[in-house]
Amino acid sequence: MPSLHLAVAIDRADTHQAAPYLESALLAEHGSLDFVTLGDSFARPGPDALAVAARIAPDTARIGLVPTVTTTHTEPFHVQAAVATLDWVSHGRAGWALDVSATEAEARLFGRRRAAPREELWREAGDVADAAARLWDSWEDDAEIRDVASGRFVDRDKLHYADFAGRTFSVRGPSIVPRPPQGHPVRVVDATAPQARETAARHADVALVRAASAERAAAARAELRGLAARFGRDPRTLLVFAALDIDLGDGEHAAEPGHGGGPLPTAGGPAYRGGPVDLAELIADWHRAGAVDGFHLTPAEPRRDLERLVNGTVALLQHRGLFRTFYPGSTLREHLGLARPANRYAALTGESA
Amino acid sequence: MTRRHETAQRPKQVHLAAHFPGVNNTTVWSDPASGSHIDFSSFASLARTAERGLFDFFFLAEGLRLREHKGRIHDLDVVGRPESLTVLTALAAVTERLGLAGTVNATFNEPFELARRFAALDHLSAGRAAWNVVTTSDAFTGENFRRGGYLDRADRYTRAAEFLATARELWDSWTPDGRPRPFAHRGRHFSVEGEFTAPRSPQGHPVVIQAGDSPEGREFAASAADVIFTRHGTLEAGREFYADVKGRLAKYGRSADDLKIMPGVTFVLGDTAAEAQEKATEIRRDQVSPQNAILALEQVWGVDLSAYDPDGPLPDIDPDPDSELVQGRVKITDPFAVAAKWRALSEAKGLSIRQTVIETTARQSFIGTPDRVAADLTEFVRTDAADGFILVPHLTPGGLDDFVDRVVPLLQERGAYRTAYEGTTLRSHLGLREPVWKG
Numbered sequence: 001m002p003s004l005h006l007a008v009a010i011d012r013a014d015t016h017q018a019a020p021y022l023e024s025a026l027l028a029e030h031g032s033l034d035f036v037t038l039g040d041s042f043a044r045p046g047p048d049a050l051a052v053a054a055r056i057a058p059d060t061a062r063i064g065l066v067p068t069v070t071t072t073h074t075e076p077f078h079v080q081a082a083v084a085t086l087d088w089v090s091h092g093r094a095g096w097a098l099d100v101s102a103t104e105a106e107a108r109l110f111g112r113r114r115a116a117p118r119e120e121l122w123r124e125a126g127d128v129a130d131a132a133a134r135l136w137d138s139w140e141d142d143a144e145i146r147d148v149a150s151g152r153f154v155d156r157d158k159l160h161y162a163d164f165a166g167r168t169f170s171v172r173g174p175s176i177v178p179r180p181p182q183g184h185p186v187r188v189v190d191a192t193a194p195q196a197r198e199t200a201a202r203h204a205d206v207a208l209v210r211a212a213s214a215e216r217a218a219a220a221r222a223e224l225r226g227l228a229a230r231f232g233r234d235p236r237t238l239l240v241f242a243a244l245d246i247d248l249g250d251g252e253h254a255a256e257p258g259h260g261g262g263p264l265p266t267a268g269g270p271a272y273r274g275g276p277v278d279l280a281e282l283i284a285d286w287h288r289a290g291a292v293d294g295f296h297l298t299p300a301e302p303r304r305d306l307e308r309l310v311n312g313t314v315a316l317l318q319h320r321g322l323f324r325t326f327y328p329g330s331t332l333r334e335h336l337g338l339a340r341p342a343n344r345y346a347a348l349t350g351e352s353a
Numbered sequence: 354m355t356r357r358h359e360t361a362q363r364p365k366q367v368h369l370a371a372h373f374p375g376v377n378n379t380t381v382w383s384d385p386a387s388g389s390h391i392d393f394s395s396f397a398s399l400a401r402t403a404e405r406g407l408f409d410f411f412f413l414a415e416g417l418r419l420r421e422h423k424g425r426i427h428d429l430d431v432v433g434r435p436e437s438l439t440v441l442t443a444l445a446a447v448t449e450r451l452g453l454a455g456t457v458n459a460t461f462n463e464p465f466e467l468a469r470r471f472a473a474l475d476h477l478s479a480g481r482a483a484w485n486v487v488t489t490s491d492a493f494t495g496e497n498f499r500r501g502g503y504l505d506r507a508d509r510y511t512r513a514a515e516f517l518a519t520a521r522e523l524w525d526s527w528t529p530d531g532r533p534r535p536f537a538h539r540g541r542h543f544s545v546e547g548e549f550t551a552p553r554s555p556q557g558h559p560v561v562i563q564a565g566d567s568p569e570g571r572e573f574a575a576s577a578a579d580v581i582f583t584r585h586g587t588l589e590a591g592r593e594f595y596a597d598v599k600g601r602l603a604k605y606g607r608s609a610d611d612l613k614i615m616p617g618v619t620f621v622l623g624d625t626a627a628e629a630q631e632k633a634t635e636i637r638r639d640q641v642s643p644q645n646a647i648l649a650l651e652q653v654w655g656v657d658l659s660a661y662d663p664d665g666p667l668p669d670i671d672p673d674p675d676s677e678l679v680q681g682r683v684k685i686t687d688p689f690a691v692a693a694k695w696r697a698l699s700e701a702k703g704l705s706i707r708q709t710v711i712e713t714t715a716r717q718s719f720i721g722t723p724d725r726v727a728a729d730l731t732e733f734v735r736t737d738a739a740d741g742f743i744l745v746p747h748l749t750p751g752g753l754d755d756f757v758d759r760v761v762p763l764l765q766e767r768g769a770y771r772t773a774y775e776g777t778t779l780r781s782h783l784g785l786r787e788p789v790w791k792g
């Protein structure tokens with residue numbers, strides 16, 4: 001059976017201090033989880049997610065750090081540089097959850113363009129992801145040579161112009177940041193909304209889907225992987241995680257009678273309410289059925305539920321041998337079993353040689 | 354003795370900041386002691402040294418496009434760097450008091466997003482953030498951005514000023530008890546409205562630094578900056594600049610203490626004056642390799658001079674004033690004058706190309722024994738040539754070790770430098786008031 005992956009949201013309602021986020025990330029790391037996510041939006045109070053991830057990076061050692069960075073009102077060149085830098089400061093643990101800003105209210109915060117339909121914004125997000133990957137490749141890994149004899153610090157033949165021209169922006173390149181430790185930081189897309197699906201299938205390493213049953217999750221996974229294959233990708237390089245809100249209440253088993261078996265659909269998406277033991281059952285069942293590659297869990301009560309998740313659910317899964325008890329590698333890609341991508345420009349040089 | 358009396362007795366204090374030597378031609382990357390300029394450990398190490406030396410802040414420069422020479426990426430100096438704000442935010446985890454200053458361009462960013470990122474840095478570092486507001490003078494950089502192009506000098510600074518004013522409206526938009534209130538700004542460059550996402554930060558506003566030397570730049574600094582990062586590192590030029598800028602403050606209702614002037618300077622230490630001088634000469638030779646000497650010449654002449662011998666005489670051809678040879682660097686405005694000056698010097702002293710470049714381009718500011726350097730720094734500050742210095746070491750990350758171990762104690766002995774941080778925020782280190790909340 002392929003290995004199970006677990007990720008957790010460590011969002012807090014409106015705190016701008018580092019300590020609570022760090023506490024959660026350390027707890028998740030204690031449970032050997034693959035990564036933590038930090039949501040973000042210009043439309044609500046809360047700190048810049050990438051900044052929080054950077055702030056907690058030196059105080060954590062193994063856990064992947066995946067902030068949301070939106071693509072609608074931001075500069076693609078700055079975004080890719082910031083995500084690459086998060087990868088540098090975390091020694092290869094950076095991810096990037098792409099999202100769009102679709103409201104008129106967000107557009108007015110910038111005053112540069114009007115709100116646009118989601119289809120259009122997700123197409124642009126795909127362009128941003130594409131441009132970012134080209135810029136991450138714009139430095140070959142061994143571009144820095146420090147050759148004293150010739151006086152050259154870099155081999156300029158290993159630096160490349162990305163020359164990306166999208167529908168709404170263009171970028172010349174190369175990046176200002178050398179290729180990050182993971183080559184490409186891990187890209188995560190919530191593919192629940194149909195408009196986001198194509199971008200996820202083309203560019204994501206991890207797609208999240210909100211599904212209320214193993215069957216629906218399996219169907220979404222099959223669809224995404226099928227699309228990925230159509231776009232010329234090896235579908236195994238796209239992991240699909242079920243996204244669930246979890247309320248672990250207080251008890252070992254279902255807090256509400258008849259609620260232990262599975263998530264209930266709610267207005268905000270499927271929500272699981274019950275005890276940590278039953279959640280472990282659900283995760284084991286779905287994974288055994290091959291419905292998903294992993295889970296992204298959002299605690300209702302950040303402290304309480306994360307603690308119950310790690311000390312209850314995760315401990316149980318580990319005990320049964322279904323989830324790792326330590327990190328065998330050090331980068332987020334290694335946790336996820338994803339290879340470090342080859343550099344597209346280096347590959348070209350190789351072929352022509 | 355009252356506290357006020359003590360302050361009145363205390364001689365003017367020296368402020369110090371550490372520049373992480375990024376993309377430039379001062380870093381001697383060929384030195385075996387030169388480490389990575391990308392790995393986080395290098396940044397953490399230099400920042401910790403600066404904090405051990407009780408420095409006001411740690412400073413990162415910014416470049417948004419790799420420089421080009423003759424249409425190709427410039428490859429002789431350190432190239433590439435991580436993104437400033439992300440590195441600084443990570444440094445907040447490994448330091449406690451040190452200010453964290455980042456250069457971020459106002460032309461290729463938008464106020465809402467940048468104000469938010471700096472608010473995050475200020476919150477996550479408990480009041481240690483600073484923003485060096487720069488503008489860009491070339492369209493070359495614009496090719497990496499949605500906006501594209503660039504702004505001419507006048508517009509550059511009107512945009513920068515409006516950008517900063519807008520950021521300040523956002524930083525002030527929450528009530529002191531932590532509730533968001535709507536903001537609306539309508540101006541020539543920006544029309545933005547909505548709600549900001551962060552409460553007022555621990556320093557009120559991050560410290561604002563300015564680094565540009567035109568009259569427009571100086572005026573912008575006098576009206577709005579807390580610190581100027583300047584290139585005027587000699588006693589005479591420093592005093593002139595200091596008097597000029599401080600003289601501009603009154604018309605904005607500001608006093609001389611509200612704006613600190615800190616030149617970027619280099620230093621070379623030795624056990625004797627002769628040893629320091631010898632080291633300084635060696636460093637200059639390392640900085641100006643034969644290839645770099647030709648490059649420096651081409652940047653003035655604007656023509657291909659690769660056939661010339663760096664150890665031979667200067668070319669006797671004229672510069673090309675319309676050259677597009679250099680991209681991403683400030684253009685020399687009068688290449689004929691510079692070329693004539695270089696040629697005259699070379700002929701008078703019998704200098705080769707490389708020797709001429711060594712003589713005429715940036716040199717070390719403070720050379721000598723630790724005692725000499727401490728005395729010189731103190732004199733600069735006491736005679737109003739500067740309020741402090743941004744030290745640019747020639748090595749990463751160990752380039753400040755000697756300074757902190759050997760010069761800082763001597764400054765302290767002279768009563769010219771703090772013996773402990775007195776506050777926790779960067780504003781408190783710099784002796785700057787917290788901005789009044791304009792709700």
Ligand SMILES: Cc1cc2nc3c(=O)[nH]c(=O)nc-3n(C[C@H](O)[C@H](O)[C@H](O)COP(=O)(O)O)c2cc1C
Nearest residue numbers: 414415456487488489564565566567570582583584
């Ligand atoms: C000491 C100093 C440091 C500077 N550092 C940067 C920098 O890191 N990044 C940048 O884009 N521009 C930097 N600049 C450029 C200026 O901020 C400014 O954009 C440029 O000098 C043009 O403005 P001016 O016409 O007022 O001189 C620096 C300038 C000075 C004097």
